[in-house]
Amino acid sequence: MRKAEIYRNGKLAGSLIEENRNKYLFRYEATYFADSEQPPISLTLPKTQREYASDYLFPFFFNMLSEGVNRKLQSTQLRIDENDNFGLLLATAQYDTTGAITIKPLPE
Numbered sequence: 001m002r003k004a005e006i007y008r009n010g011k012l013a014g015s016l017i018e019e020n021r022n023k024y025l026f027r028y029e030a031t032y033f034a035d036s037e038q039p040p041i042s043l044t045l046p047k048t049q050r051e052y053a054s055d056y057l058f059p060f061f062f063n064m065l066s067e068g069v070n071r072k073l074q075s076t077q078l079r080i081d082e083n084d085n086f087g088l089l090l091a092t093a094q095y096d097t098t099g100a101i102t103i104k105p106l107p108e
Contacts, residue, residue: 003106018086
């Protein structure tokens with residue numbers, strides 16, 4: 001099981017968990033959820049206290065990944081399987097992302 005914290009503009013918004021390659025979970029942090037001034041991280045993941053579950057990496061997070069030649073180059077340089085979406089996300093979405101979302105891996 002791999003875990004990550006999801007930040008929006010530097011503020012902890014939630015957590016993303018890969019239980020296995022066919023089960024992903026996302027939930028908002030209680031303090032982020034309670035702050036009415038904080039928007040949802042995505043229109044596809046509205047703010048709610050329930051946990052979101054998916055059989056594949058949520059499209060919002062999948063779309064943060066590189067494609068084509070860039071993906072192949074990243075996977076080669078980082079020594080991560082090109083099909084390991086969650087691993088690539090953890091390795092590449094920590095700092096310089098397009099948009100307000102950054103992802104920080106948690107120790108296993």
